[in-house]
Amino acid sequence: MAEERGKIIGEVTLSPPLLEEIRKKVKNLSQLQRKIMECSAKRNFSTSELLEVILSGAIILNASDIHFEPQEKQTRLRMRMDGMLHDVVDLELKIYKRILSRIKLLSKLKINVTTKPQDGRFSIVMGKNVVEIRTSILPSEWGEAIVMRTLNPENLLDVEALGLRKDLVEVFEKEMKRPNGMIIVTGPTGSGKTTTLYAVLRKLNSPDIKIITLEDPVEYHLEGLSQTQIDPKRGYTFASGLRAVLRQDPDVILVGEMRDLETAEIACQAALTGHLVFTTLHTNDAAGAIVRLVDLGVRPVTIAPALNMVIAQRLPRKVCKKCAEFKTPSEEELEKIKKSLSYVKKEIIPPVFFQKDFKIPVARGCEDCNFTGYRGRIGIYEFFLVDDEMERFILTSPSIVELRELAMKKGMVLMHEDGIIKVLEGITTLEEVERVTGEK
Numbered sequence: 001m002a003e004e005r006g007k008i009i010g011e012v013t014l015s016p017p018l019l020e021e022i023r024k025k026v027k028n029l030s031q032l033q034r035k036i037m038e039c040s041a042k043r044n045f046s047t048s049e050l051l052e053v054i055l056s057g058a059i060i061l062n063a064s065d066i067h068f069e070p071q072e073k074q075t076r077l078r079m080r081m082d083g084m085l086h087d088v089v090d091l092e093l094k095i096y097k098r099i100l101s102r103i104k105l106l107s108k109l110k111i112n113v114t115t116k117p118q119d120g121r122f123s124i125v126m127g128k129n130v131v132e133i134r135t136s137i138l139p140s141e142w143g144e145a146i147v148m149r150t151l152n153p154e155n156l157l158d159v160e161a162l163g164l165r166k167d168l169v170e171v172f173e174k175e176m177k178r179p180n181g182m183i184i185v186t187g188p189t190g191s192g193k194t195t196t197l198y199a200v201l202r203k204l205n206s207p208d209i210k211i212i213t214l215e216d217p218v219e220y221h222l223e224g225l226s227q228t229q230i231d232p233k234r235g236y237t238f239a240s241g242l243r244a245v246l247r248q249d250p251d252v253i254l255v256g257e258m259r260d261l262e263t264a265e266i267a268c269q270a271a272l273t274g275h276l277v278f279t280t281l282h283t284n285d286a287a288g289a290i291v292r293l294v295d296l297g298v299r300p301v302t303i304a305p306a307l308n309m310v311i312a313q314r315l316p317r318k319v320c321k322k323c324a325e326f327k328t329p330s331e332e333e334l335e336k337i338k339k340s341l342s343y344v345k346k347e348i349i350p351p352v353f354f355q356k357d358f359k360i361p362v363a364r365g366c367e368d369c370n371f372t373g374y375r376g377r378i379g380i381y382e383f384f385l386v387d388d389e390m391e392r393f394i395l396t397s398p399s400i401v402e403l404r405e406l407a408m409k410k411g412m413v414l415m416h417e418d419g420i421i422k423v424l425e426g427i428t429t430l431e432e433v434e435r436v437t438g439e440k
Contacts, residue, residue: 211226
């Protein structure tokens with residue numbers, strides 16, 4: 001499966017013949033299941049080969065996470081695709097124990113430690129492409145559970161491919177060219193914040209701009225950037241790292257996440273002293289970012305002049321192009337759509353909405369999309385800019401509701417409404433928008 005040195009440095013080179021076979025024969029989860037069962041049923045099966053089948057299948061099917069979950073009599077293998085978990089196969093416990101040892105070896109983890117959590121990583125070489133695997137091992141009732149996050153650089157997107165509306169792209173690109181200030185991307189875990197920020201950094205990356213990142217951990221390696229990984233155990237935190245970064249004369253700084261007052265204050269000061277700062281916060285919507293910063297202890301008088309823009313996002317699944325059908329919306333669905341778009345500017349709404357009998361997509365399911373009706377994901381967004389009026393308003397320490405109301409008066413389209421627009425464009429379904437944003 002790998003050269004002997006791979007066992008030492010945590011690098012796996014997938015065998016080209018098997019990789020080519022997987023590419024040809026594995027188009028969905030059921031085909032991957034058959035391949036795994038076929039491999040594990042061999043009398044003298046190779047643990048390395050079985051793991052290679054699982055890893056290459058997951059990467060080819062664009063699974064973001066691989067889960068091994070020990071049960072009393074077997075171990076369940078699941079994969080997360082398009083944000084949803086899917087069962088793949090149940091493995092015998094003796095087979096799983098061999099896989100567990102192999103993964104620990106590759107991830108440079110202690111094989112004899114079974115009662116403590118462990119984190120590691122290794123690389124998979126797939127021809128010219130290198131995929132990073134982040135490994136997390138957690139003791140559970142029936143043994144050690146594994147979750148492996150796949151970080152495939154081929155999945156990195158350009159700004160144009162994120163799903164931003166045309167009006168938002170224009171605003172975003174204008175804000176990206178500003179010499180200083182802060183842009184915050186918000187949303188829960190798994191909402192695509194990192195993907196958005198990497199797309200922005202790739203857009204900004206040029207020989208005349210110095211970009212430094214502070215990440216936990218570095219997920220994708222981008223040429224031309226100075227990327228650093230924080231290490232709290234050694235005292236290298238976001239706050240201490242940010243202080244050091246400011247002495248490196250950067251033009252653009254990415255702070256992976258603002259988790260504490262010290263980091264948030266230094267980031268705001270950096271934004272006020274000639275640096276363009278990108279960062280993330282865990283909040284439910286764009287308006288919540290201001291209140292979250294205040295909760296951390298940052299004074300409104302510091303937040304208001306430092307902040308340029310706040311973006312919130314979610315990732316609904318896209319309907320499968322091969323099996324999607326279109327139907328006339330029911331009266332209830334039509335009422336929902338009309339209500340959602342009642343305050344949205346006419347020029348932003350797709351022209352199909354103004355036709356007499358427009359149709360919306362319905363997810364059906366086929367072999368190509370693992371019978372889910374969906375394949376791939378798209379971003380839905382809401383954002384507001386901090387102009388003079390908004391800056392003065394932030395100084396009054398407003399509530400989330402008050403901030404949202406002002407932002408909407410100034411033209412902010414909520415994530416739910418952006419999702420409805422994508423329904424009208426035939427990209428996703430009403431049910432999927434309501435799943436990620438809540439029903440209105």
